[in-house]
Amino acid sequence: MSHVGLxxxxxxxxxxxxxxxxxxxxxxxxxxVLIGIELILNAAGLNLIAFSRYGGQSLEGSVFVLFIxxxxxxxAAVALALILAIQRRLKTVDVDRTDSLKx
Amino acid sequence: MGENTFPLWLIxxxxxxxxxINGAFGYRLQRRFGExxxxxxxxxxxxxxxxxxxxxxxxxxxxxxxxxxISQLWTWVEVGEFKVDMAFxxxxxxxxxxxxxxxxxxxxxxYSIGYMHKDDGYWRFFCYMNLxxxxxxxxxxxxxxxxxxVGWEGVGLCSxxxxxxxxxxxxxxxxxxxxxxxxxxxxxxxxxxxxxxFWSLGGEWSEAGYRTTGAFSLHFGSLPAMIDSMATKxxxxxxxxxxxxxxxxxxxxxxxxxxxxxxxxxxxxxGPTPVSALIHAxxxxxxxxxxxxxxxxxxxxxxxxxxxxxLVGAVTALFAATIGCFQYDIKKVLAYSTVSQLxxxxxxxxxxxxxxxxxxxxxxxxxxxxxxxxxxxxxxxMHHEQDMRKMGGLGKxxxxxxxxxxxxxxxIAGFPVxxxxxxxxxxxxxxxxxDALLIPGWIPWLLGFVxxxxxSFYMWRSYFMTFTGKTPEVHGHEPEEQRPAVTGVLVIxxxxxxxxxxxxxxxxxxxxxxAIQQFLSPVFGAAANLKTxxxxxxxxxxxxxxxxxxxxxxxxxxxxxxxxRTSTIPERVLKTFPRIHKVVYNKYYVDEAYQATAIRGxxxxxxxxxxxxxxxxxxxxxxxxxxxxxFAWIDGAIDTYIVDGIVNLVAQTVKAIGARxxxxxxxxxxxxLAGLVIGVIVLIVLTRFLSDVYG
Numbered sequence: 001m002s003h004v005g006l007x008x009x010x011x012x013x014x015x016x017x018x019x020x021x022x023x024x025x026x027x028x029x030x031x032x033v034l035i036g037i038e039l040i041l042n043a044a045g046l047n048l049i050a051f052s053r054y055g056g057q058s059l060e061g062s063v064f065v066l067f068i069x070x071x072x073x074x075x076a077a078v079a080l081a082l083i084l085a086i087q088r089r090l091k092t093v094d095v096d097r098t099d100s101l102k103x
Numbered sequence: 104m105g106e107n108t109f110p111l112w113l114i115x116x117x118x119x120x121x122x123x124i125n126g127a128f129g130y131r132l133q134r135r136f137g138e139x140x141x142x143x144x145x146x147x148x149x150x151x152x153x154x155x156x157x158x159x160x161x162x163x164x165x166x167x168x169x170x171x172x173i174s175q176l177w178t179w180v181e182v183g184e185f186k187v188d189m190a191f192x193x194x195x196x197x198x199x200x201x202x203x204x205x206x207x208x209x210x211x212x213x214y215s216i217g218y219m220h221k222d223d224g225y226w227r228f229f230c231y232m233n234l235x236x237x238x239x240x241x242x243x244x245x246x247x248x249x250x251x252x253v254g255w256e257g258v259g260l261c262s263x264x265x266x267x268x269x270x271x272x273x274x275x276x277x278x279x280x281x282x283x284x285x286x287x288x289x290x291x292x293x294x295x296x297x298x299x300x301f302w303s304l305g306g307e308w309s310e311a312g313y314r315t316t317g318a319f320s321l322h323f324g325s326l327p328a329m330i331d332s333m334a335t336k337x338x339x340x341x342x343x344x345x346x347x348x349x350x351x352x353x354x355x356x357x358x359x360x361x362x363x364x365x366x367x368x369x370x371x372x373x374g375p376t377p378v379s380a381l382i383h384a385x386x387x388x389x390x391x392x393x394x395x396x397x398x399x400x401x402x403x404x405x406x407x408x409x410x411x412x413x414l415v416g417a418v419t420a421l422f423a424a425t426i427g428c429f430q431y432d433i434k435k436v437l438a439y440s441t442v443s444q445l446x447x448x449x450x451x452x453x454x455x456x457x458x459x460x461x462x463x464x465x466x467x468x469x470x471x472x473x474x475x476x477x478x479x480x481x482x483x484x485m486h487h488e489q490d491m492r493k494m495g496g497l498g499k500x501x502x503x504x505x506x507x508x509x510x511x512x513x514x515i516a517g518f519p520v521x522x523x524x525x526x527x528x529x530x531x532x533x534x535x536x537x538d539a540l541l542i543p544g545w546i547p548w549l550l551g552f553v554x555x556x557x558x559s560f561y562m563w564r565s566y567f568m569t570f571t572g573k574t575p576e577v578h579g580h581e582p583e584e585q586r587p588a589v590t591g592v593l594v595i596x597x598x599x600x601x602x603x604x605x606x607x608x609x610x611x612x613x614x615x616x617x618a619i620q621q622f623l624s625p626v627f628g629a630a631a632n633l634k635t636x637x638x639x640x641x642x643x644x645x646x647x648x649x650x651x652x653x654x655x656x657x658x659x660x661x662x663x664x665x666x667x668r669t670s671t672i673p674e675r676v677l678k679t680f681p682r683i684h685k686v687v688y689n690k691y692y693v694d695e696a697y698q699a700t701a702i703r704g705x706x707x708x709x710x711x712x713x714x715x716x717x718x719x720x721x722x723x724x725x726x727x728x729x730x731x732x733x734f735a736w737i738d739g740a741i742d743t744y745i746v747d748g749i750v751n752l753v754a755q756t757v758k759a760i761g762a763r764x765x766x767x768x769x770x771x772x773x774x775x776l777a778g779l780v781i782g783v784i785v786l787i788v789l790t791r792f793l794s795d796v797y798g
Contacts, residue, residue, distance in 0.1 A: 024776050033772065095772040102770030 009050035017043035030083045030093040034076065041072045109162055111174035111191040114152045114201060115240035115254075121148035122233035129226025138216075138225050145229030146212045149236050153205035160198045169625045171197075171324065173246065180249070187321055190246035194323075196461065196626040199619075200243040200393055203468045206599075207385045208236050210592045214476050215377040217588035218483065228268060228375065235261035239386050243393065248297065248321040251394070255293065255358065258387045259286045265378040266371045275373040282367035289357010289364055289391075296350030300401075303333040303343035327400040327629060334404050344401055348408025351398060352415070355391025359445045362419045366694055368442055372434040376479030379434060384441050384475050385468040392448040392464050396457045400629040403539075409453050410541040413534065416449025417550035422691075424557035428564070429688045432489045433478045436565045440515070441471060443554055447530055450547050454540060455633040456533030458623040463526035465619075466603045470514035470523055473596035474562075477508040480589050481569060484582035491565060495668050496574030500582050503590040505570045507597040512566050514600040516559035517654040519647075522603035525617075527555060528650050529609060532643055539633040548646075555650060559657025564665050572668030611643050 016039055023036030045065045052061020087093050090100075121144050125132075132140050163172050171194035180187040193201065212232060219228050238257025245251035263286075267279025301321075320326075336343040355361070360368035371383045382388070395402060395412060402409050420443045427439035444467050451460025481497055481504060482489055498505040514521035517528065535548040574581060584590065606619040616624075624631075664673045677684045686692065769775075 021780060025773055025780065028773075030772075033776075098772070099770035102768060 006050055006054040009046060009054075013043045013046040013050065016040075016046060028094050028096050030086065030095050030098075031080075033095055034079050034083070037079075038072060038076065041068055041075075044068065109159055109172050109174060110155075111159055111172060111193055111244060112176055114155050114159070114205070114244060115191070115237050117148040117152050117155075118233040118236035118240065121145050122230050122237060125226050125230035125233065129230055133226045138220070141226045141229050142212075142216045145233055146209065146216065148233060149205060149209040149212050152236065152240065153202070153209050156193075156198070156201040156205045159193050160202060163193055163195065163198050169628075170194075175246075185320070187247055187249050189250065190322075191241075191244040191250075192246035192323065193244060194626055195623050196393075196396060197243050199461065199465060199623070201240060203465050204236070204239050204243060204386050207468050207472050207596070208232075208239070208381055210595055211377050211381040211385070211472060211476070214380075214479070214589055214592040215375075217586045218377050218479055219375065224268065228265075231261055231264045231268070232377075232381070235265065235382060235387070239390070242390055246322060246324070248300075248323070248326075251397075252293070252297070255354075255390060255394075256290065258382070258390060259283065259290065259358070262286070262371070262382050262387055265382060266374040268374050268378065272373075278367075278370040278373040282371050285364050285367040286357050289354045291354075292350045292352075292357065293354025296347045296354065299338060299343060299350060300333070300347045303336045303338070303347065304329055323397065330400055330404065342405065345405040345407045348398075348402050348405050349411055351394065351401075352391075352408065352412050355394050355412075355449075356415065357391075358394075359388050359391030359449070360419075360442045361391070361415050361445065361449060362422060365419060365423065365442045366697065369435055369438040369690070372432070372438050376434070376475060376482060379438070380472045380475030380479065383438065384471040388441060388445055389448065389464045389468070392445065392452055392460055395449070395452045396461050396627070399452070399455075399457045399627050402452070403455060403629045403633060406539060406541050409455060409539060411453075413450050413453025413540060413547045414542065416446045416451075416453050417534075417547035417554075418446070419443065420446030420450065420554040421550045421557070422446075424554040424561065425687055426690050427561040428557055429684060430561075431491050433481065433491050433494070433565060433569060434475075434489055436491075436561060437471070437474055437478055440474075440558065440562065443558060444471065444515070446554065447527055447551060450534050450551050451530040454530075454534045454537040454544065454547065455630045456530060456537075457627040457630050458620045459526060459529040459533050461623060462607045462617075462619045463523075463530055465606070466514065466522035466526045466600065469596055469603055470511040470521070470600040473507055473511040473593060473600055474515065476589070476593055476596065477504050477511065480504045480585045480593065481582075483585055483589075484577075486577050488577065491568040493575060494569045495572035496570070497582055498570035499574055501570075501584045503584060503593060507590075507593040508566060508570065510597040511600055512562045516562050516658060517555055517650055519651060520604075521601050522607070523600075524650070524654075525604050525607040525609060527551075528647055529607065529617075531555070531650060532646055535642070535646060536635050536638050537633070538636040544636055552650070552653060556653035556657045559654040560661050561657075563658045563661030567661055567665035568668065571666055609647075611640060611647070 020036045020039030020041075020043055023039060024033050025036075027033055027036060045068045048061045048064050048068070052058065052065075055061070083093055086098055090098055092098070124144050125141055129141055159172050166172065171192045173190060173192045175188055175190040177189050178186060179189040212229070215228065215232065219225050222228065235258060238254050238261055240254070242251055242254025242258060245254055260283075263279045263283040266282050267276045270276045270279070330344070333343045333347075338346055353364075357364045368383060368388065372379050374383070402412070423439045423442035423446060427436050427443060430436045430439060444463070448460045448463050448467070451457070451463055453460075480501065481494065484497065484501060484504075485494060488494070510521060514523035517524045519525070519528075531548055531551050534551060535544050537544040540547075606622075607617045610616055610620075664670050689695075
């Protein structure tokens, strides 16, 4: 199969998304959760750029992806800062134990 | 009628000022300046009153006969056409009374300076005495019945205050209470009489208020004219004048210590001796006599009431005289003597000889005040010993006291050289000669005649027991004569007791009516028409000689038994009849009888009332309270369980739901994320499903 088509991208995106979800749901380390989120974002970005390439040849998908990358960077910065603060305060980054907001 | 210029109201008012000053500031004045200031205020004001009364008397003399000096202040009560003024009037009767009250009263005030010396309550004493003077003068000078009643109640109050003057001794306080309560019973009678008089004088209630038939007032000047209209009215089948007369006499009996209400007077001797002299001998107790004399126009209408007055007076005169013969306390002797003499006065006013009754009132004021003050002097000399058995021979160290007592004894016993004879004998003669009563006149005469003999006996007995025989030693000293403030007053009163004779020299001797009779006749005009039995001069001479005879007999027996106090006969006689002596000595057990009947009855009644009050009245109130509480409890329950219940139920439900829901809030990130994912999946599935169904 020499030709790489839209389906391939979508499959890779779906795998990436699934891995991200699983990572987010199962990992207990907050940094790992953050990594899972990055995976999900990138899966979404991959889908968007794929549809952009094989779809209407328009630039919207590329622009969206650029925004997502910027957003991911900003999100990573904020999230890491939060994690650092949690670590300082609670001496842990285990998301199962940071349950102070439990009702 | 009369003129309006003379300020009669000052006469009672000045002593009131004295009472106020001494009552309000006396305590401080006494501590700051000592007793002289207190007595200066307390004594001078009554004297000024006396001078004013004398001026008023002179003015009265200048007026045509039948007129009175009147001083009208303001309208006191005005209901519809009925009007009562705050007014004072001085007619011959009240002039005589006012002069006697102010003169004797002022003298006794002077005496009190000596008697009450170094007493803690010096200021209080003069305050009460002045207050008494005010009340008594209001009573005497009042122009209408209502104002007279104010004075009447006022003297009762002062009597109570002064009997219980040394209130730290329970017996004195009890005596004061007794006097007050017994007086209240009399006052009750007075008030009932008052109401019946008011009712019978006419008038009726209407929308516009009390409407009177014609001119209507309680003014003494206009009452006689109106009284005829009430003579026809009856109440419970009894003519109104009779009822009014009898009820008024109940009041008089309370105030003037007649049977059956005399019991308070002997106990009233617990007060200081000047009080006994002023209030319980000379002035207040004569208020009843004064009132009956004042209402003479009423009494002449009703033979029944006259008979009651005369008979009660006569019985009291004799009854009290018998008790007086066996008392050992010198003041008790004088007290029963006072009761007895008041009985004589009531014989006088009862048989219609109003001037004789009031004349006896006047002479009695002098000689009885003198006797009491002599007794006070003796008591001081004996260091507050009142038992005559422990006295004797006081004549030598105390000549002034002795001779003044002697003169007063002559006066009261009825020897025709001093005033008592003239007044008492006139009463007895008028009693004998009357035909206006329902009973023959000789009945009150006989009772009075025997009483007169006994009077002579017990007075001379007290004289001999006190002043003759061996002089005792008191605390190692000989008894001494008192200070001039004391003895001077005694001398003045004794002279007065003699001089008062000239006012009443009998018709029989002078062939003209006596001065006092002429003087008082305008007031007692109504009595002129009373029927007499018409005995002649011979009878009158005979009775007069009999009176002197019986007085001499009394003196003789007393001389024989008690002079020099050496005779043992009295004791032997008493031992022979121990039972009679015991009964009389104990005052016929009247107090005990009252205790057993009336007082216990009333106590029982009051206990019953108390029980009723506690159990029934309070029970009803408490029952109402309990019911209210029950209702409140039910209401509270409704509020708590139903109204609040609903509110709480809502809250509880919400709370329970919240408690369940909060479990979902784990605070753990994975859970939320899982929820997010599951939610997204559900939304996707749902979207698909719904678009399939509706698509």
